[in-house]
Amino acid sequence: MPIKKIVIVGGGTAGWMAAAALSRLAQSQLMQITLVESELIGTVGVGEATIPPFLNFNDRLGIDEAELLAAVQGSFKLGIHFVNWESVGDSYFHPFGNYGYAVDSVSFHEIWMRYRMAGDTRPLHQFSPETMAAMHRRFMHQDEGAELPAINYAYHLDATAYARFLRRYAEARGVVRKEGKIVTSDLHGESGFVRSVTLEDGAEIEGDFFIDCSGFRGLLIEDALETGYEEWTHWLPCDRAVAIPSRGDGTVLPYTRATAHSAGWQWRVPLQRRNGNGHVYCSSFMEADEATRILLDNVDGEVMAEPNHLRFVTGRRKKFWNKNVVAVGLSGGFMEPLESTSIHLIQSAIAKLAGVLSLDGVTPAQEETFNRLLGKEFSRIRDFLILHYKATKRDDSEFWNYCRTMDIPDTLQEKIDLFRLNGQVFREEDELFAETSWVAVMMGQGIVPGRPSAMAHSLDLDKLREEYEGIDKSIRYVVGNMPTHDQYLERYCPAAMAAE
Template sequence: MTGSAPYDFVIAGGGTAGWMCAAALARFTPPGTRIALVESEAIGTVGVGEATIPQIHHFNGALGLGEADFLRETKGTFKLGISFDGWLREGASYMHAFGNVGRPLGLLPFQHFWLRAQKLGLAKPLQRYSLNELAARTMRMHRGKTAGGHEMPYAYHFDAALYAATLRRFAETRGVERIEGIIEHVALDGESGDIAALRLGGQREVAGRFFFDCTGFRALLIGEALGTGFDDWSNYLPCDRAVAVPCASGGDFTPFTRSIAGKSGWQWRIPLQHRIGNGLVYSSTHLSDDEASATLLGGLDGEPQGNPRPIRFTTGRRAEHWRGNCLALGLAAGFMEPLESTSIHLVQSAISRFLAVMPAHGEAAPAVRDWFNHQAAFEWERIRDFLVLHYTANQREGEPFWDHVRHMPLPDTLIAKLELWREAGFIHREHEELFTEVGWFQVLAGQGVEARGYNPMADALPEADLRAMLEQTETALVEQVKPMPRHLDFLQGYIGGARVGEAA
């Protein structure tokens, strides 16, 4: 027996998900709470989640992590958005940039004025009205408000393994006990059916009141032991494999992630201080593993640092993320490809949701679990819809993979969103779904989904005033970007002059 009494919380598995959970519990649970994390050095992690969205500021800030130190420790860089290259058609590119696009006027958001201006031949591409995209495309970076008073939200690229190591130090310093060992069996309570203990090699047992499953795709606790079902979304997102490899630094030091569409999937490019993270997500029905590796290696900006690492997955989520006294996090909860950098955020949001209703003594009422699972299902399904939009709204005709995803069945929730946009240029953000109206606007416009109409209140603005509004918005944003330092210079100065672009 490891420990004389059950732990209050036992985390099965490490990696980013496990140590995020451990760090949050160590920070926010009452003094005296006993927390253990069980992992084995012999078991690797997927560890390719190197891009984030701005919500990570909330998590790091809540822990009290200093940003400059965090960037140094994780070899991090700044991220202003994601560039989607070739997703509409070969040679086309647009960006889902963080922050506002244009500005609202009166009761109407900017998209209605832009749609009207499109019909009049006055509108320029959306990037001309986005501060973040103008900065990103010119490789510039800025923190906080600009001289014009505009916010420039940002996220990070970082080494996921180094982030997990940072969180591990944070958690262990605050009393989390790390237990080395491979989980050989999950023992259930004979009466309740809840998890009682994790049995490790050498007759060791780790008993607990509440368990977190961070065991990756295997989902040893929530799936194998508790038998929780899995909702397969392959009919909506048919990519089922990836290969990943880092390479030496080269090319542009972009303050944005690149997502580059290929004939049977897409390739990511994520610049870190010491290397570039690369991967190819693809459908095994349309591309062989050997072809995928060759394609990935042929599109690198520098020498590969190792051989491409294969990853096999099924897109979808657990039917219940919280069952009994077990909550699944990370890959144990489900998987959606990293197209919009949501993997780490889904861990973060699940932890935050759990802390909001954290049960005493590991015992939660069914109503609490039901609320949690309903919220998780809603969040995952709306993110799924956003990812599906990128695929289905393509014009890459004559390519079997892209022809397939263009004609695949769509979730009813996405169909409803598309109909609202096409009929009236209207975008509705339901409850607390992750992606904002502005995010949907950028992808709908970037993927060429035409809106047949717009709110007629936009016609109340005289055409000359509409033209002036667009010109003034563009001019003001360009002027705010001009004095910004380049991303590389800004990063080096911010983290204390560290040399960026060289191997650690």
């Protein structure tokens, strides 16, 4: 059946990202795109930290960065500061960018290990421009700087304002928005494909293809098609969150902070005029009242709203694409926001969908390819998140005792074993997290290689010395010449009043 009408169900971050990305089709009149959302139901209202590939999404839509950041109270994010994860009182930084650079195919962290063994006491993070800039609360785009390395970054943004921004973008390009609560859906008798959804007021919206962005419930993918859900609670046991915004204190930090508590962890996401805060916790080990108290005790700045309580089950839909429905966003699956990966998974699903979508209709090959590729991406991210919980020395609560001793997927165990052996990290195909990310978390949480690899041993340290010192010096020079993050925001993208 040819595809002429696409219906997007839901107008949260996922719905409007999908609408904006596909709006070119609506504009060219190849397809009619309708988005249905219900103000009464609302959106999940969280999800404000992103990772670097998110820049490409907006860039491909031709969105001006400064304009976007001003509209969404945006700030720059250089990485994540993890506090209390290996043990209470310690911390490390997971930067968006590399440590130094590889020499003769030997990764920089291995070169660093060689110098370290030879008595050099500098920490690895001193060779990461993103970490050094974050520590000094500085930021600047690459093109304004001296000759040195590209600063990798992402954004913190107000999720509601971002959806509003994309709505304007998509509507201007032909996407039609319908307000109303969907109460039923109708399936074709023979194929079982979704034919239409019906709103509370009786209006029926027909479609050839449906993108389910209805949030955790999965209105079409689950309620209508009963696709099933694969739970990952054994490895990622947190299942609740309580979120609250607080007033900023005038300094906007260029990084997210993730602080581990006794049965979960707390995020702080700094926007231009407020901080987003939340406590992700495991209900088997902590009650909601205690989680809220811990959050409020640890929030910086005056709180600005009542706590927002959320429930979730970590895992993924057994199929993201089922018949003529593709689940994008929370309807497709959820892993806690420890590494800010949910919006990325929305972006990735949209990119894959745009790649395989055909005007001629739906085929099993499309469904199969989409499900396999997105499934792999979910699993790799899952392993990376589990690492944070598994690699702990904490024994101060039942929750941490559980995490420290739990079984982990073989794929993750293999990665840890290889790294312990000689510091190697192999990136699987187009896995999202690159070597630096794995190194940052493993080293940050006490997984230390026994010895550098044979290749690293073959390097002549004396010959490398000048280059090694050069990296350190250049980073100090570049970071030293950056404006503060606050100064840069003020100059480049001060929050528009409408974004408050």
